[in-house]
Amino acid sequence: MATMARSFLQAISKDEAVAPPLRVVQIEGLAVLKIIKHCKEFAPTLVTGQLLGLDVGSVLEVTNCFPFPVRDEDEEIEADGANYQLEMMRCLREVNVDNNTVGWYQSTVLGSYQTVELIETFMNYQENIKRCVCIIYDPSKADLGVLALKALKLSDSFMELYRAGNFTGEKLREKNFSWMDIFEEIPIKVSNSALVSAFMTELETDSPVSQGDYDRLHSSTTPFLENNMEFLIKCMDDLSMEQQKFQYYYRNLSRQQAQQQAWLQKRRTENMARKSAGEEPLPEEDPSNPIFKPVPEPSRLESFLITNQVSNFCGQINGVAGQNFSRLYLTKALHDN
């Protein structure tokens, strides 16, 4: 009996062991096509959908997905949305699709997806599911011939900080936390069932050039770059606004400190006078005085997110510029010949 009890306890304790860290997201070709189709149809509106699959060890498998209907800003439709989800999950269950939610996907415009809403959605999902991932697809990059699919996850340290709800400079410095640590990008692997790959192998067109190649050799990327630069400039404006907030805070803080010092001086001289007069010295601190009220430090979350965005845009510009270089040299070589 003792051995059985111990093994039972062991079994329980093993359940609570920390799951191995998520190292790769494995998506089925079917889910990829569905995501692309849904995001492309509704571009430029941003759309979202649910990911279904299995959580196996260090791999998160996404086997299917379904889109969410575009919701108007109307509170009554909240219940409808939940009903739709339940209905879809139930129906998919009947045809043996894994109806285990593992995350959600959303489309984005030019890669500007780091918002507070994203983080809030993550936290919501994290409460119910142990491991969830968000897949971001950028349909505007498909015109350049690039499959812009990314899998994101909030880093654990960020989640702890968010739950504590405190983003002051001190705490962040303690943990050595910078803006790069908020999101973690996970590599994506694509898998297909054997039947599907058999079909695809047979149906592959015989032409040696595909639509993707046509898109990539197209040399007009100016609209993409222009939009990117515009977004970048806007983000810089936002960032400078955030910086101004900080400067204001620091100014207030130093002014308050100066006031405190002055008041303290006054109190001290008063106390000296009182001591010489033989009276009780007054306390050196007065919590009711408004100049002692601590000035709240603005949260750094926004500035972190904006910094992330900016870096994203920079990365995109770099990528496209690199492609353009190759294209230009190609045209040059063709012309020389």
Next chain:
Amino acid sequence: MAAANDHTVLQFASPSPTPTATTAILTARIHPLVIFNVCDCFVRRPDSAERVIGTLLGSILPDGTVDIRNSYAVPHNESSDQVAVDIDYHHNMLASHLKVNPKEIIVGWYSTGLGVNGGSALIHDFYAREVTNPIHLTVDTGFTNGEGSIKAFVSSNLSLGDRQLAAQFQEVPVDLRMVEAERVGYDVLKATAVDKLPSDLEGMEQTMERLLALINDVYKYVDNVVEGQTSPDNNIGRFIADAVASLPKLPPQVFDNLVNDSLQDQLLLLYLSSITRTQLSLAEKLNTAAQLL
């Protein structure tokens, strides 16, 4: 004369013109997602079922082409003489799909397996009640005949005088639009597992290699024709001449200027983005390091 009157004629009853169905269906255009869906449903079917059926969603274009864009499986039971289809499930899924995309309506149904059998006629009848002139798609997942054939059928009724005899399934040409699949990349979709999605530059490299291979092929062909090894084909010659002539005729100086200007623009953008990045990391260090408290 009496003998001539004794012959009765088998007629094809043409579908009566209704206000909605204006033209007969000429071709079916299928998007790759539908094939993926069908294969996936087939792989996940319950062990007792031999084949899978489901609904096709899409739209009917005014020139008679049926554009099939999406699909979902419908559970059904099939025995030798009876077919039972879960109609509630079908309507529920339809409602859910319509919520997302109200433009995709039912255009027909699909089944896996090669031929059309008696059960299919009954199911086709059911779908004919939902939409006029539904299209029936068969996807041969068993790879009989050594190939996975995808065929589309439209049914028309055979009637003898006033009596309905049978429904004849006529084949309709199928147009597989693989544009989306090409965009994702065939190697990504063909293999059973791909370890990494290709990045921008890798994709560029692949494309350029393919272009080089194409140019080499054309070169070899022209050489062969000139040496007399292959017979010249006028059409191909014209294509090649068009391709070469489509290079813009600019004097080299102007062209160089153009290329250099673009190069400089790209360099400027690269420089700006690198500067922004450096600025960000600097600001990071300053913000967290300079705390007056």
